[in-house]
Amino acid sequence: WEKSTFSWSKKLENGLADIFKIKKFREHQLSAMNAVLSGEDTILVMPTGGGKSLCYQLPAVISKGVTVVISPLIALMEDQLYGLKKIGVKSGMMNAKTDKDITKSMMDALEGKNHDIKLIYITPEYMKKSKRFMAKVQKAFNLKLLTMFAIDEVHCCSQWGHDFRPDYQFLSCLKSMFPGVPILGLTATAPAKIISDVQKMLDIQGCLVLRAPFNRPNLFYEVRRKPADKDVCLSMIQNLLKSRFADKSGIIYTTTIKEAEQLTSDLRDKGLKVGCYHAILEPEVRSKIYSRWITGEYQAVVATIAFGLGIDKSDCRFIIHHCISKSMENFYQESGRSGRDGKKAVCIVLYRLADVFRLSPMVIGDKVGLQNLYKTLEYCLDPQTCRRSLIANHFEEKWNKNDCAEMCDHCRCPKKIKETDIGNYCRQIYQIIDKALKTDTNLTLIKLIDAWFSKGTASHRVAAVPVPKFSREAGENIVGFLLINGYLKEDFVFNAYSNLTYLIKGPKAGRAMDKSHKIMFVHDEGLGI
Numbered sequence: 001w002e003k004s005t006f007s008w009s010k011k012l013e014n015g016l017a018d019i020f021k022i023k024k025f026r027e028h029q030l031s032a033m034n035a036v037l038s039g040e041d042t043i044l045v046m047p048t049g050g051g052k053s054l055c056y057q058l059p060a061v062i063s064k065g066v067t068v069v070i071s072p073l074i075a076l077m078e079d080q081l082y083g084l085k086k087i088g089v090k091s092g093m094m095n096a097k098t099d100k101d102i103t104k105s106m107m108d109a110l111e112g113k114n115h116d117i118k119l120i121y122i123t124p125e126y127m128k129k130s131k132r133f134m135a136k137v138q139k140a141f142n143l144k145l146l147t148m149f150a151i152d153e154v155h156c157c158s159q160w161g162h163d164f165r166p167d168y169q170f171l172s173c174l175k176s177m178f179p180g181v182p183i184l185g186l187t188a189t190a191p192a193k194i195i196s197d198v199q200k201m202l203d204i205q206g207c208l209v210l211r212a213p214f215n216r217p218n219l220f221y222e223v224r225r226k227p228a229d230k231d232v233c234l235s236m237i238q239n240l241l242k243s244r245f246a247d248k249s250g251i252i253y254t255t256t257i258k259e260a261e262q263l264t265s266d267l268r269d270k271g272l273k274v275g276c277y278h279a280i281l282e283p284e285v286r287s288k289i290y291s292r293w294i295t296g297e298y299q300a301v302v303a304t305i306a307f308g309l310g311i312d313k314s315d316c317r318f319i320i321h322h323c324i325s326k327s328m329e330n331f332y333q334e335s336g337r338s339g340r341d342g343k344k345a346v347c348i349v350l351y352r353l354a355d356v357f358r359l360s361p362m363v364i365g366d367k368v369g370l371q372n373l374y375k376t377l378e379y380c381l382d383p384q385t386c387r388r389s390l391i392a393n394h395f396e397e398k399w400n401k402n403d404c405a406e407m408c409d410h411c412r413c414p415k416k417i418k419e420t421d422i423g424n425y426c427r428q429i430y431q432i433i434d435k436a437l438k439t440d441t442n443l444t445l446i447k448l449i450d451a452w453f454s455k456g457t458a459s460h461r462v463a464a465v466p467v468p469k470f471s472r473e474a475g476e477n478i479v480g481f482l483l484i485n486g487y488l489k490e491d492f493v494f495n496a497y498s499n500l501t502y503l504i505k506g507p508k509a510g511r512a513m514d515k516s517h518k519i520m521f522v523h524d525e526g527l528g529i
């Protein structure tokens, strides 16, 4: 598909340079365009920021008809429309709020009454709802004016995806309703299971799948224990910003708006120049903060994950995750916003088990939410494996032993590793759980650790369970390990006031109760277990 001898090749080349002002295609971009322009259904897997949009925007511009772009988020579409407007490409977005004139010009374009509008953006929800729009698309089809359907974030079709959206189900009718109109699915989520699920749903089984490499050789990955003490944690971030990342620009991600605000004000108190960014700020405020970051007035933005869509700063040198991400996909995307210029950037996760339990009630509504969250926990807990190889494995990318080139903490400074049978500790934790059950107490992580280490009120303490000789930190690591391996499980209690999670015995408890059952825990010798 990489050829440049198609009838449209010259047009692509000229459009790339003249309209998009881009010098050359990145890997797979040309193939994707050639494929769809030949009428082939295609799925393009490319990391965020890789340049997926160009793969439908450029073909749309050089074709006579209209390209319908289906995208899940209005904010994403607005970014794109803004970008297209800047380069003089006419496009529009269909939704309930679109003003009448723009709607009319889009409808006209679909009926061949004008050929100005090249791209029409719409959410799957609205497409499903608007019979009128679908009727016009039908008309465009009859007039052979449909260039293609570009489906952004196409993994949302799959139930296995990290953000399955039921409204995408509607798109399953496209292939039969508009035979011959190519579908281009775009995503940054690669697992084969998801891709084949998406193909089945869209009825494009066996279509061309193009995968761009995920590895980002210039990003250094690192995980640190997040100190339980807030002030200690704050000093740690302060030190990073003042020494290691002095004069460098970056992003600090937090989970909630409240945290983002608090951390911003704490860092400001320490004399650091940081801005705060989240979804409920007014658009003007957001863009002001963004531009202060772009110009370097702010060294860093403390942000919720709302900060990301459409970020275009090539010299972002560090990403600090103040809390782990909800999934490896999120982590990859968020950390991937650094080092776009190809120079070295650092991605640090500050990890604490307690944060997992803060996130789990937020992700439990999603069928695979917990599974995805535990993957990030695994990434943090692993004491020795190359971080980059963990990421590569997650995205089903080939990995060779020395590919990292010491660009992760584990490869740069390998820890002394030890293996310990923690079967007994597991059974002791079960005794604590059993006692809590008897007294009808919901055992949160803190309560469990307190009981185990005989701290606090420790009313759940079990006399027969000895206080461990190792640190609470080590104890938390054991609990984390037991959780991701099915020896412990989270139990959720949702009520009007809060969504809380408690620890109970996991599916492997039956086996683990047997005193001869070994649970081998590979860990950093420094934990002192």
Ligand code: ADP
Pocket: 022, 023, 024, 025, 026, 029, 046, 047, 048, 049, 050, 051, 052, 053, 054, 312
């Ligand atoms: P994605 O949708 O994959 O996250 P985008 O389509 O938003 O990525 O592209 C990210 C950035 O890369 C945009 O600023 C875009 O203009 C730029 N870009 C795309 N293709 C190329 C290319 N071939 N060369 C240089 N920059 C490119």
Ligand code: ZN
Pocket: 385, 386, 387, 388, 389, 404, 405, 406, 407, 408, 409, 410, 411, 412
């Ligand atoms: Zn490594």
